[in-house]
Amino acid sequence: MIQGRIWKFGDDVDTDVIIPARYLNVSAEAELAKNCFADMRPDFAREVLVGDILVAGKNFGCGSSREHAPIAIKAAGIRAIIAESFARIFYRNAFNIGLPLLESIEASKGLSDADGEDAVVDLAAGRIEGKGQVFSARPIPDFMAKLIDAGGLVEYIKKVKIGR
């Protein structure tokens, strides 16, 4: 169970907005977290707490392949992202680093004015609670669930592919 405050974003949030390119000259997680949404929402990096939940509209994470984007979001404290849809490279990257994503049009729309309010997410059940309502998400595909269970692609490869 993930329980935290909602950070609400709109449609087509691109990776340049999530972490502007001028901050890509480092790869340290804490540095990236500090500059997450630096231009669009300067309060985000300052106020986000571990366990918070990001809710967005369509095509979240579009644009460049920079893994710095999901790393920055995860290192800042976000533990799940709910959106109507995700751009495909961001989708891979997030699961690969162990940041779960849920696709739910009803939750995205139902929580559109819930910025700062609390939500509870049950990943396994694909269940999202917020604003006194319960929303359901598309089930996480089996392979993605395995990645999350293993703790990301690195651990998955170590365990499954190389058998360490």
Add this chain to the structure above:
Amino acid sequence: MSMTITEKILAVHAGRDHVSPGDMIEAKVDMALANDVTAPLAIKVFREIGMEKVFDTGKVTLVADHFVPNKDIASAEQVKIVREFARQQGLKNYFEGGESGIEHIILPEKGLVLPGQLIIGADSHTCTYGALGAFSTGVGSTDLGAIMATGEVWLKVPPTILLRYEGSLQPHVGGKDLILHTIGLMGVEGALYCAMEFTGGVISRLPMYQRFTMSNMAIEAGGKNGIMEPDETTLAYVAERTSLEPDIFRSDPDAEHERVIDIKVDGIEPQVAFPHLPSNVRPVSEVGDIPIDQVVIGSCTNGWLEDLRDAARILKGRKISPGLRLIIMPGSPLIYKLAMREGILETFLDAGAVIGPPCCGPCLGGHMGVLASGEIAVATTNRNFVGRMGHPESEVYLANPFVAAASAVMGRVGGPDQL
């Protein structure tokens, strides 16, 4: 069972007779690619996995192109990580300094990517090589690190959207306009998770550089790859660069598609994508009066020699608008040299341009032409997101090299017909 070109390439690389959209496969990678921004993270992941050596020293290419020549100490440290890793691993293809250019231009130019291959790059514009009839797509650094260790990648077989272009192109209209028009039609998530297959009489007549431009921006419609069947143009291009035999795949005539989109090109004018999405396109005649501060010609989208020729045709004997900055970034050292030999660079200098080194430059707001608040640029690049080229209150209009050059002369967004 019939298959598309995308499905056929994926099936072969997964060691299967047949794949269908939605299948999860593990596929062998022919070329893995990363740059100075994405490679340091991929190298970290590679080490965490605990492998000593990359799966094949000829199949991992690293290119320093984003923040080079190193823009600051932090960037220099990132490049150092990549350089040392390349040396320690004995990689056959590491490019930096005078050997380096924009990754998606130098790989085809050097014959390192071929039709029929499966190419995975830690850069979203890796889809460029689809123009050669390869399956090629972008991933993040963790995927790339895992590929460097195992030589394999997990992929979900995408459904294919078939785009058929027919008719005759107007003057000053090319691959950039076709893909901007298409993104405008489909939206920035119109091809999400899908393969885009470009076909039709117009594509078969397009020169290679314009095909690369189209495949390059498949990602801007959300596409996983943007592929074209190899033909005589493709094979002539490849034969000039490598003696290796390409694998030719073609879609079966009865292959299944998620959608088929027919585009009549006759009425398409040069396209301009307004801030802040590549899908926000208008024909150049409907732009209105938009004064500009800067023009950028280059990038993995339009940094080819022929793009520079197109721009030079407009700039020959003309001066850029007073106070405007025109920045030109040739895509590779070879393109730089040939442009010099043809007198194109002199045309640019006479017009008042600054010529930068072959690198990504200001496209992603890294360096060499970053915008201040309130400034407006026309660029032949691929993205015009908020803050993409600098300050969050700056704006970028995307266009082809003819329009970019004409805009530089007029000091406002406009096409060659308005000169």
